[in-house]
Amino acid sequence: MELRTRKMLDKSFTAVGLLAIVLMAASLLVLLQPIVWRGAGAFIFRETVENRRMKLEVLGRGSRERLSLEVTQAEAARKPVYDMLDAFEAEMEEGGPEFRKRYRGDYKEVLELVTELLGPRPGAAEPVLIRDRYGQTRWDRAEVKLHRILFVEEYDYSDPDRMGVKIEKPRAALFESTSLEPLFGYIEHNFKQMMLPKLTFYWRFLFDDSFDAHFFGGIWPEMLGTFYLAFGAMLFAVPLGIITAIYLSEYAGTGRFVSLLRTCISSLAGVPSIVFGLFGLAFFINTMKIANGKSVLAGSLTLALLVLPTVIRASEEAILAVPRTYKEAAMSLGAGKWRTIISVILPAALPGVLTSIIISMGRAAGETAPIIFTAAVSVGRPLAFWQTLSQPSPALSWNIYNLATEHEAVDEIRHVQYGMVLTLVTMVLLLNLTAIIIRARISRRLRG
Amino acid sequence: MHTVRKIENREGESVAPEERDRPDGINLGIERFHENLGAAKRPLIESRDFFVYYGDKAAVKKVSFDIPEGLVTAIIGPSGCGKSTYLRAINRMNDLIPGCHVEGALSLDGQDLYAPQVDVVSLRKTVGMVFQKPNPFPKSIFDNIAYGPRIHGTSDRRKLAETVERSLVQAALWDEVKDRLGDNALGLSGGQQQRLCIARAIAVNPKVLLMDEPASALDPLSTSRIEDLISELRGEYTIVIVTHNMQQAARVSDLTAFFYEGVLIEFGETRQIFTNPGEKQTEDYITGRFG
Numbered sequence: 001m002e003l004r005t006r007k008m009l010d011k012s013f014t015a016v017g018l019l020a021i022v023l024m025a026a027s028l029l030v031l032l033q034p035i036v037w038r039g040a041g042a043f044i045f046r047e048t049v050e051n052r053r054m055k056l057e058v059l060g061r062g063s064r065e066r067l068s069l070e071v072t073q074a075e076a077a078r079k080p081v082y083d084m085l086d087a088f089e090a091e092m093e094e095g096g097p098e099f100r101k102r103y104r105g106d107y108k109e110v111l112e113l114v115t116e117l118l119g120p121r122p123g124a125a126e127p128v129l130i131r132d133r134y135g136q137t138r139w140d141r142a143e144v145k146l147h148r149i150l151f152v153e154e155y156d157y158s159d160p161d162r163m164g165v166k167i168e169k170p171r172a173a174l175f176e177s178t179s180l181e182p183l184f185g186y187i188e189h190n191f192k193q194m195m196l197p198k199l200t201f202y203w204r205f206l207f208d209d210s211f212d213a214h215f216f217g218g219i220w221p222e223m224l225g226t227f228y229l230a231f232g233a234m235l236f237a238v239p240l241g242i243i244t245a246i247y248l249s250e251y252a253g254t255g256r257f258v259s260l261l262r263t264c265i266s267s268l269a270g271v272p273s274i275v276f277g278l279f280g281l282a283f284f285i286n287t288m289k290i291a292n293g294k295s296v297l298a299g300s301l302t303l304a305l306l307v308l309p310t311v312i313r314a315s316e317e318a319i320l321a322v323p324r325t326y327k328e329a330a331m332s333l334g335a336g337k338w339r340t341i342i343s344v345i346l347p348a349a350l351p352g353v354l355t356s357i358i359i360s361m362g363r364a365a366g367e368t369a370p371i372i373f374t375a376a377v378s379v380g381r382p383l384a385f386w387q388t389l390s391q392p393s394p395a396l397s398w399n400i401y402n403l404a405t406e407h408e409a410v411d412e413i414r415h416v417q418y419g420m421v422l423t424l425v426t427m428v429l430l431l432n433l434t435a436i437i438i439r440a441r442i443s444r445r446l447r448g
Numbered sequence: 449m450h451t452v453r454k455i456e457n458r459e460g461e462s463v464a465p466e467e468r469d470r471p472d473g474i475n476l477g478i479e480r481f482h483e484n485l486g487a488a489k490r491p492l493i494e495s496r497d498f499f500v501y502y503g504d505k506a507a508v509k510k511v512s513f514d515i516p517e518g519l520v521t522a523i524i525g526p527s528g529c530g531k532s533t534y535l536r537a538i539n540r541m542n543d544l545i546p547g548c549h550v551e552g553a554l555s556l557d558g559q560d561l562y563a564p565q566v567d568v569v570s571l572r573k574t575v576g577m578v579f580q581k582p583n584p585f586p587k588s589i590f591d592n593i594a595y596g597p598r599i600h601g602t603s604d605r606r607k608l609a610e611t612v613e614r615s616l617v618q619a620a621l622w623d624e625v626k627d628r629l630g631d632n633a634l635g636l637s638g639g640q641q642q643r644l645c646i647a648r649a650i651a652v653n654p655k656v657l658l659m660d661e662p663a664s665a666l667d668p669l670s671t672s673r674i675e676d677l678i679s680e681l682r683g684e685y686t687i688v689i690v691t692h693n694m695q696q697a698a699r700v701s702d703l704t705a706f707f708y709e710g711v712l713i714e715f716g717e718t719r720q721i722f723t724n725p726g727e728k729q730t731e732d733y734i735t736g737r738f739g
Contacts, residue, residue: 253546325583329645332541332577333596333652334569343599348586446586447634 007251018283039422042205042415048195049074050119051137054216058130059139059208061164065387070196077193078118080186085121089179106174110149110183117145119193130414137216139197141346141412148189150184207418214403214416216224216438224425225296228383229375230365232300233307237364241311245401246341248312250320260284269309272371276306280371296388299375299395306370307360314359319345319354332415351442358435359377362428368397396424462470471628489516493538498543498552500533506531509710510552515703517655520678520687522701522718524694526733530710531690535658537561538688540568540577556656573600575656576649576685581665582641584633584648589625592633592644596652600621611651618684619647620677639670643677650685657681659689661736694734698722706730 049070056062088107092100119135120127127133136142144174152171155164172184187194208218244265252258280302284290290298322345346353368376376398383393403408403417493516500508508530508715515521523531540561542548554561561571565660571683573596584592593612594602602608612629616622621643633644642662649657659678661672678687678700691697697704698718705715706729712729725731732738 028532177545314665323583325579325581326585328541328579329583329585329648330595331544332539332579333599333648335595335599338567339599343595344585445632447632 024146031058032187035421035425036417038415038418039425042422043203044199044201044421046139046197046414047200048135048137048139048142048197050135050195051200052198054130054134054137058211058216069313074194074196077190080190081114081118081183081194082121084180084183084186085114087185088175088178103175103178107180110171110180113145114187115151117149127367131215138415139195142191142197146187150188151296160420163347181317205314206423210416211380213407214413215400219396219399219416219420219423221380222396222399223423224382225376225395225425226365226379226397228296228385228388228393229299229303229371229395230361232296232388233303234357234361234365236301236304237308237311237360241356242315242346242353244308244312245315245319246346249316250337250345265309265312269313272369273306273367274372275300277370277373279305282371285374292388294373294375294392295390296375296383296393297390299371299392300388301365302370302374303364306312306367307364310363311356311398314356314435315349315353318349318356320349321352348446351439351446354438354442355435356430357395358438362431365431366397366424366428368401371395371398378406396420396427400424472574489519491515493688494519494553494555494557494558496553497684498534498537498550498554500530500537500548500550502533502545503547508707508712511707511710511712513705513715515688517686518683519702520682520689520700521703521705522697523690523705523707524690524692524697524733525707525713526738527692528637528709528719529707531707532660535660535688535690536577538656538658539572539577540566541577542567562717573652574654575658576652576654577658578642578645578649578662579662580661582645583606584636584641586632586634588630589636589644590629590632593648593651596648600652615647616644618650618681619643620680621647637670639666639673642666642670642674646674646677646681646738650681656687657685657687659687661690661692664692671696694722695718705713706733708733 049067053064053071056064056067058136066401072437092107095103115121115135117135119131136145150171151168154167154169157164157232159165170184172181175181175183192320202218205218206223207220208222210217210222224427248262252261280298284298284301285294290301317413326344326348327340330344331337335343363399375392376395378394379394380394381392400417400420403413409414464731493515494733495511498508498511499506511534523535525531536542537550537554538556538561542550550562556571573633585595590612591611593615594608596665597608597611597674602611613622616625621640624640625631627645627673628631633641636644642665646657646662663674666674675696678689681687682702689697689701701718703716704718704721706721706725706727708711714725714727716726720726721730725734
């Protein structure tokens with residue numbers, strides 16, 4: 001090959017490598033951008049006066065004087081709405097059965113929508129659920145509700161070859177030339193004054209309990225549950241994994257039984273995680289009965305089994321990568337085998353072992369399937385440490401799935417779900433970053 | 449090699465120039481060695497019909513000779529002649545190799561090394577070893593030297609510090625590292641690392657120091673410092689050194705054993721082996737006809 005060709009090949013390889021890195025970074029950005037953007041919505045958003053009321057009345061935060069001032073302001077802006085509703089109700093009373101029949105259904109819808117937006121009508125009995133006691137607490141949700149007040153959704157099925165086409169008609173048209181007609185224009189124009197939106201940074205989202213099935217509050221029980229599960233899994237997987245790795249690399253030799261053992265460990269790493277979950281349910285809960293039903297302990301044990309093969313293989317690789325000369329030196333000074341392993345081999349293998357541990361922890365924190373049957377519940381209080389032995393807990397991974405699919409009002413609490421996603425992704429990224437930093441530091445120390 | 453001039457050895461006797469084949473002017477004291485030999489140094493490591501096998505293959509065959517106490521004994525021979533295997537049999541490092549076993553007798557101080565009641569840990573405490581490639585632990589200089597004393601039960605910080613200083617002084621490394629005992633040993637140069645390994649080996653007060661080609665991975669300057677160190681340590685420790693480098697054997701050792709294909713061909717005073725070998729094979733090897 002000619003020199004020029006070789007040089008060009010080298011250059012093109014560099015270019016391809018760089019291109020691959022740039023592409024990966026770009027796709028990562030594309031992937032992370034919506035997570036960060038929408039997840040941030042759980043922390044930074046425009047809150048309405050309803051949210052400030054909720055914070056004071058439910059959580060006891062905020063200034064009572066300022067709030068009462070704001071509430072007075074908002075109530076003044078809202079008063080015409082209620083006046084118009086009262087007037088229309090009076091009109092219905094007088095209007096006779098024909099009139100009532102015509103407007104009853106539409107009016108009921110308007111009443112419901114207004115209640116959803118502004119909260120219960122003054123003088124109404126206090127509802128049981130917190131979510132019914134307040135209007136829309138987030139400006140973005142309030143805008144959606146406003147839109148629904150202003151427009152009626154209808155589907156046009158006139159073309160039989162197409163699916164129904166959504167068309168929106170102004171709701172005001174339904175109440176043409178009644179006393180309710182000006183209501184819609186009034187709400188639209190005085191919307192800000194009624195809701196008093198204010199940008200807020202809700203950092204306590206991470207540390208607040210959740211109220212009323214995640215309608216309000218934060219994700220602390222989920223975060224705590226994830227911590228317990230991940231750390232608990234490491235508590236079982238790390239000693240077991242390292243001891244197994246030591247056995248395999250230093251004691252086991254190369255018998256047939258040992259190679260069978262290795263094959264088993266490798267294939268264990270390929271078992272679907274839901275199978276681990278079922279095993280955990282069958283073994284730890286139904287057979288061992290370690291607690292009455294699901295518990296964090298059972299989930300931790302299941303997750304430990306899940307990450308064990310990774311810990312074993314990575315630790316074994318790290319131990320085998322320790323130069324033989326260290327071992328010889330220790331032995332020649334009179335150290336026994338166990339002593340050599342503890343004082344020389346393990347410290348030298350530490351970067352690899354630690355990396356495997358931290359990456360496994362990230363995996364344990366993110367796994368969903370193994371904890372569905374063993375540890376996770378959709379709503380729960382934050383657990384004290386000793387409660388983890390017997391009680392289940394919510395956890396980020398499971399609750400993301402739960403909020404996205406099984407929650408009774410998925411659209412209303414989407415921001416919580418995205419907040420959880422952002423938190424989980426950040427946690428896992430931080431763990432991996434820690435792994436990289438620890439590894440670099442220890443390697444530097446070992447290299448001298 | 450150097451300008452020929454008469455110099456005086458430690459006893460004040462003049463030394464013939466041809467007996468002084470060292471680059472740095474340190475006198476080996478050949479006369480004294482003769483006297484010592486005359487006083488019939490006590491044999492410390494005795495082999496009688498000693499075999500080492502790797503599986504079925506004998507790497508050391510029927511070796512019988514005595515290594516005297518307090519002297520430097522060199523083992524020379526071509527690659528694969530069994531010299532390293534023999535050396536590693538003395539502190540039973542061969543135990544680590546699967547399928548390795550021995551026959552015959554090898555004793556240290558009258559104690560059979562392969563008797564079942566032998567405690568390998570205390571044997572290796574008595575017989576230190578320095579390897580071909582410097583192999584300090586990835587720990588601080590202090591922890592490297594203190595490793596041996598620590599595993600043998602010393603935990604008193606002051607005692608350890610004393611041991612570390614004494615060993616480093618003995619290994620002629622103290623002045624270079626005394627201000628950075630906490631630094632990682634892997635930051636030292638190759639020659640320093642090897643002297644550190646020697647210091648580490650003597651920190652447990654061994655009787656015997658085994659050196660397996662201790663300078664073969666080092667540059668000439670570091671090599672000569674290691675050789676100086678060996679002559680410094682001569683007398684205090686019984687040193688057995690395996691080397692490829694015949695000049696080195698001639699420079700540092702009192703006695704030389706020549707191994708060939710696992711068999712001990714000749715054993716005797718270094719000067720006699722190098723100037724007047726008794727066996728044809730020894731002569732061929734020394735004169736470079738094979739090896």
